Amino acid sequence: MFVDEVIIELTAGRGGDGCLAFRREKYIPMGGPYGGSGGKGGDIIFKADEGLRTLIDLRYQKHVKANPGKNGEGKNKNGSAAEDTIVKVPLGTTIKDNETGVIIADLTKNKEEVIVAYGGRGGRGNVSLATRTNPCPSYCEYGEPGENRKVKVELRMLADVGLVGLPSVGKSTILSMITNANPKIASYHFTTLSPNLGVVTTKDNYSYTVADLPGLIEGASKGAGLGDKFLKHVERTKIIAHVIDMSGIEGRDPYDDYITIRKELESFNSKLLTKKEIIIANKMDIEASKDNLKHFKEKIKLPIYEISAINNQGLDKLIEVLKDLVKNTKEDILYEKDSQESHILYKFKTEKPFTIIKEKNTYIIKGEQVEKLFKMTNFNTEESYVRFSNKLRKMGIDDELEKMGISEGDTVRILDYEFEWTK
Numbered sequence: 213m214f215v216d217e218v219i220i221e222l223t224a225g226r227g228g229d230g231c232l233a234f235r236r237e238k239y240i241p242m243g244g245p246y247g248g249s250g251g252k253g254g255d256i257i258f259k260a261d262e263g264l265r266t267l268i269d270l271r272y273q274k275h276v277k278a279n280p281g282k283n284g285e286g287k288n289k290n291g292s293a294a295e296d297t298i299v300k301v302p303l304g305t306t307i308k309d310n311e312t313g314v315i316i317a318d319l320t321k322n323k324e325e326v327i328v329a330y331g332g333r334g335g336r337g338n339v340s341l342a343t344r345t346n347p348c349p350s351y352c353e354y355g356e357p358g359e360n361r362k363v364k365v366e367l368r369m370l371a372d373v374g375l376v377g378l379p380s381v382g383k384s385t386i387l388s389m390i391t392n393a394n395p396k397i398a399s400y401h402f403t404t405l406s407p408n409l410g411v412v413t414t415k416d417n418y419s420y421t422v423a424d425l426p427g428l429i430e431g432a433s434k435g436a437g438l439g440d441k442f443l444k445h446v447e448r449t450k451i452i453a454h455v456i457d458m459s460g461i462e463g464r465d466p467y468d469d470y471i472t473i474r475k476e477l478e479s480f481n482s483k484l485l486t487k488k489e490i491i492i493a494n495k496m497d498i499e500a501s502k503d504n505l506k507h508f509k510e511k512i513k514l515p516i517y518e519i520s521a522i523n524n525q526g527l528d529k530l531i532e533v534l535k536d537l538v539k540n541t542k543e544d545i546l547y548e549k550d551s552q553e554s555h556i557l558y559k560f561k562t563e564k565p566f567t568i569i570k571e572k573n574t575y576i577i578k579g580e581q582v583e584k585l586f587k588m589t590n591f592n593t594e595e596s597y598v599r600f601s602n603k604l605r606k607m608g609i610d611d612e613l614e615k616m617g618i619s620e621g622d623t624v625r626i627l628d629y630e631f632e633w634t635k
């Protein structure tokens with residue numbers, strides 16, 4: 213199939229923990245906080261790399277994790293930030309949020325990159341937590357957890373060569389003869405309903421990909437026949453191989469066929485005409501083909517490759533010609549008109565406010581912000597408890613609990629932990 217797709221889980225790096233330390237040095241009588249902050253956790257960044265062609269590497273990497281930041285240390289030493297983790301993907305890769313389907317990024321240019329999962333910030337050490345009212349706090353923060361999300365990574369595959377032409381000219385037959393693909397072949401029009409992709413391996417072991425595109429007819433760019441659904445795939449091929457039924461067996465003039473297709477390509481995206489193109493004259497085994505070709509050559513001054521796909525004639529030469537063209541053509545991807553700009557979504561994180569659910573005498577508090585605060589709190593001292601409860605109060609959780617009728621001794625739960633409620 214043309215679309216390659218992988219779902220992977222990402223966990224960005226956790227921030228390093230803050231450090232709780234006090235100054236105890238000779239000649240410095242007052243001491244004071246001395247714990248450094250943790251470093252930021254690594255982000256997970258997707259980066260387009262023109263050297264890649266498939267998502268195969270991701271298939272073996274179902275869960276990508278970034279490194280955590282280093283913990284802060286005494287003597288006010290801050291932990292260093294973790295290096296980001298780079299996931300390389302081919303050009304033409306789209307990254308979507310797996311839950312919502314929202315496009316996070318569409319990477320189309322080499323080296324283009326986007327942060328897909330953010331690393332957590334480092335927890336503050338007690339130096340950074342000092343305030344005027346509490347100049348020497350005896351608490352510190354844990355690092356913030358890294359962002360965790362599932363994404364769907366999609367690649368619209370790029371073929372080196374696209375076989376283009378009217379229905380029944382023999383595109384699928386050519387593909388079946390020169391590549392490992394097994395497309396359906398039949399004498400009626402529109403046998404091929406979606407593009408097939410095959411790999412050609414030459415005698416000297418060079419390989420390139422060829423796509424057999426569904427037949428185009430006049431008006432395809434405006435929706436006739438199978439429409440322009442597949443013309444966009446032509447934008448993603450390096451070379452256009454124009455297949456012409458030279459026999460005229462269906463009553464058309466091969467030259468008109470050629471002009472029709474060129475017009476369709478042009479009205480879909482005029483840049484398509486700037487792509488390298490070769491002309492394949494097929495069905496040369498049929499008697500009328502010789503004459504038709506003579507007339508055709510009078511009007512078209514381009515090199516034409518004569519073949520009979522069904523009899524395997526002229527195909528060895530064709531394979532070599534295409535190989536040289538593929539080798540000597542730089543990646544040339546044109547994009548659909550509406551997405552010429554590549555697309556990167558810069559997200560603004562909004563943390564949902566808390567919710568409280570009552571189950572018997574237990575009040576369960578949920579919400580990103582509260583849970584994060586909880587995870588970042590190191591409950592090793594009385595003071596850190598006080599700080600934690602002050603923060604809950606500021607968020608309005610106490611008021612809400614009281615409104616819901618909480619009373620002394622009831623249980624409050626955040627994540628897996630339970631507290632006894634006291635005023």
Ligand SMILES: Nc1nc2c(ncn2[C@@H]2O[C@H](COP(=O)(O)OP(=O)(O)OP(=O)(O)O)[C@@H](O)[C@H]2O)c(=O)[nH]1
Pocket residue numbers: 377378379380381382383384385386396397398399400401402403404405425426427428494495496497498519520521522523
């Ligand atoms: N005589 C002759 N017939 C051919 C040759 N190549 C293909 N055909 C026949 O032409 C018909 C159409 O071939 P396909 O390969 O299905 O054509 P297509 O261009 O893929 O057609 P669509 O998928 O409908 O667009 C089939 O009946 C083939 O057997 C050839 O070199 N000589």
Ligand SMILES: [Mg+2]
Pocket residue numbers: 383384385395396397403404424426427
């Ligand atoms: Mg076909």
